[in-house]
Amino acid sequence: MSARILEGRPIAEALRTRLKRQAIGFQRRAGRPATIAVLHVGTDDASLVYARAIERTALQLGLESRAVELPAQAQESDLVRALVRLSDDRGVDGILVQLPLPRHLSQRTIAEMMDPRKDVDGISVTSVGNLFLRQQSLVPSTPAAVVSLLDHYRVPLSGKRVVIVGASNVVGKPLAFLLLQRDATVTVCHIATRDLAMWTQQAEVLVVAVGKPHLIHADMVRPGATVIDVGINTLPDRSIVGDVDFETVREVAGAITPVPGGIGQLTNIMVLRQTLLAALLQLRELV
Numbered sequence: 001m002s003a004r005i006l007e008g009r010p011i012a013e014a015l016r017t018r019l020k021r022q023a024i025g026f027q028r029r030a031g032r033p034a035t036i037a038v039l040h041v042g043t044d045d046a047s048l049v050y051a052r053a054i055e056r057t058a059l060q061l062g063l064e065s066r067a068v069e070l071p072a073q074a075q076e077s078d079l080v081r082a083l084v085r086l087s088d089d090r091g092v093d094g095i096l097v098q099l100p101l102p103r104h105l106s107q108r109t110i111a112e113m114m115d116p117r118k119d120v121d122g123i124s125v126t127s128v129g130n131l132f133l134r135q136q137s138l139v140p141s142t143p144a145a146v147v148s149l150l151d152h153y154r155v156p157l158s159g160k161r162v163v164i165v166g167a168s169n170v171v172g173k174p175l176a177f178l179l180l181q182r183d184a185t186v187t188v189c190h191i192a193t194r195d196l197a198m199w200t201q202q203a204e205v206l207v208v209a210v211g212k213p214h215l216i217h218a219d220m221v222r223p224g225a226t227v228i229d230v231g232i233n234t235l236p237d238r239s240i241v242g243d244v245d246f247e248t249v250r251e252v253a254g255a256i257t258p259v260p261g262g263i264g265q266l267t268n269i270m271v272l273r274q275t276l277l278a279a280l281l282q283l284r285e286l287v
């Protein structure tokens with residue numbers, strides 16, 4: 001039997017409606033739209049495309065988006081200055097720094113210099129600590145999208161065996177903590193994991209975030225499992241695929257996200273949802 005397809009679109013649409021309402025409410029109270037600053041260093045095409053996409057979605061939802069560009073040769077001190085300026089700017093509610101940074105700049109600087117109240121992608125030291133400690137926190141957008149999708153399709157998590165393939169700071173690791181908060185039994189696999197299939201075959205929920213097309217094939221998946229494919233890979237023919245061999249795995253899994261059309265539909269909206277949340281929390285601090 002073929003798996004149920006877990007599309008991102010219906011969740012994105014429901015969120016858009018809710019966020020538009022919240023954006024109007026914020027604007028009424030604050031006298032200005034909620035605002036995200038998207039900071040990027042250099043002129044990497046992919047990150048410019050992403051910045052434009054955020055800008056477009058922000059406009060559609062009634063938020064404002066400001067692009068802040070630093071040249072590729074910017075130094076650590078320039079990055080710090082930009083972060084301090086945006087952190088101090090009362091007209092900016094959320095800051096998103098586009099990653100990866102050029103090699104000569106340290107991500108640690110952002111984690112330490114970012115105002116945690118504006119950290120809409122949950123990368124600051126404070127946000128990471130809050131997530132670890134189960135405190136309310138702004139969390140990275142992609143893991144937040146995975147949890148929203150699982151909730152929307154009512155996939156049970158408590159007591160379930162969840163295997164995450166990929167242990168990055170932006171996807172795998174924060175997702176592990178979010179799912180621990182839901183009382184799942186979480187295993188995280190990575191490049192050094194031996195016998196990957198032995199782990200993935202045990203998963204009732206399998207999340208894959210690696211960046212390798214066709215890494216996961218049908219015989220690595222437990223029959224009936226829910227499979228969430230976070231990977232986005234561009235093939236030589238320019239087509240986009242995930243990390244999961246969709247056509248064969250859909251014959252084994254109980255439910256599966258498509259690529260494109262799954263998690264990728266939600267990431268931008270999650271960033272803007274967090275911007276509104278950050279904006280509302282900061283507004284509350286002022287009254």
Ligand code: NAD
Binds near residue numbers: 142171193210233265
């Ligand atoms: P990353 O390169 O930072 O991390 C990759 C992780 O995969 C690492 O932990 C590494 O140890 C692990 N890994 C690599 N090869 C492996 C293997 N053969 N077996 C098991 N584990 C292996 O990547 P990232 O930033 O976490 O992104 C992962 C993927 O998710 C990419 O395809 C990226 O484009 C995609 N992504 C999608 C969205 C979205 O909105 N859908 C958002 C962010 C990232």
